Amino acid sequence: SLSIARGSRMSLWDSLQSERGVAAMAFVGTIAVHQLTRRLARLKPSQPGSTSISELVRTLEQTLASRGLDIVVPFNLQSYNDAVQKAGQPGLILNPEFAGGLGSPNGTSFLAILVGNSKALWTPMIDFFAQRVQNGQELAEAVTDHPVDLYCLGSIREAVDSMGAASVAPEIATLGSSLVPRGTSRLLESTDVYIYDAADTRPGHVFAATKLANLVNLGELDEDAFLCVHPVYGPWFALRAIIVLNIGVTDADLAAMQLPPVEIEDNPDRRRKLKEAKADAFAHRDSSEKWIKLRSLVDEDSDATYGPLQLQYHYDKDLAVFREAVKKRLDGKDYA
Secondary structure, three states, X not given: OHHHHHHHHHHHHHHOOOHHHHHHHHHHHHHHHHHHHXXXXXXXXXXXXXXXXXXXXXXXXXXXXXXXXXXXXXXXXXXXXXXXXHOOOHHHOOOOOOOOOOOOOOOOEEEEEEEEEOHHHHHHHHHHHXXXXXXXOOHHHHOXXXXXXXXXXXXXXXXXXXXXXXXXEOOOOOOOOOOOOOOOOOOOOOOEEEEEEOOOOOOOOOOOHXXXXXXXXXXXXXOOOOEEEEOOOEOOOEEEEEXXXXXXXXXXXXXXXXXXXXXXXXXXXXXXXXXXXXXXXXXXXXXXXXXXXXXXXXOOOOOOOOOHHHHHHHHHOOHHHHHHHHHHHHOOOOOO
């Protein structure tokens, strides 16, 4: 933008002696200063009060829950970065494009929000793809590779768009069916947003999901099962993304929204069964049946357990299974 201003200055040089030329120069200079100020402002986190932060998180939580993304946990990005640094994993530090360095100059960090789902994701997600078919697409066209990632990231993108985000990176396709009109709440007006996809394996984009879940008290790593356990959903949940907002926070801002620590029952018989099942699963890595058995032992007879088709797709990633669920939905049959 500054190079454009300089170019305009040269084209106006000959008219500087006129009143009109002086006015034109002042106008160009004003634009340049304004654009530079905006650019610098994007590097400095805004500082809303804790009330607006809680309102922002609550609005995002409600919006995403309607799409089955029912796990929304705010945290201080600096706390996560400090944890992975301390663990000797600097490659897992997250530094969004707008940060201009780790954390912010004034000692606060950025507001980050961990997004995930329980089995609640399956119904609205299958409904969404079924609607595509009802709108005229062939089933094979409506459900293409990585439908869960497409749906989750598209839903997150539409959610932050609906709150008036100034910019969203990296570029993520929307679902073409906005949750609510863009900018309805305006809670993210003038706020830059960066979304880290849990399935993204590129350097600088990978994050330590289990460590983060433990850090924010979302779940505890069960060493015997090598699974993260939620106090309500047990092992039946998944983490999808981290939303980082160009909003400065301190731990005190988030204290009221902090989850209580998770404790895993220390039962010797349970531990023995889990160790045996884990060894069996690792010995038969390609057997989804073995991994399902291990997961089921962590939290037996739980209402949070995925339904048959959701469970099968979770482990096999077979598009035929996903399309079967969509077809059953269209036929009015049970598609869980």
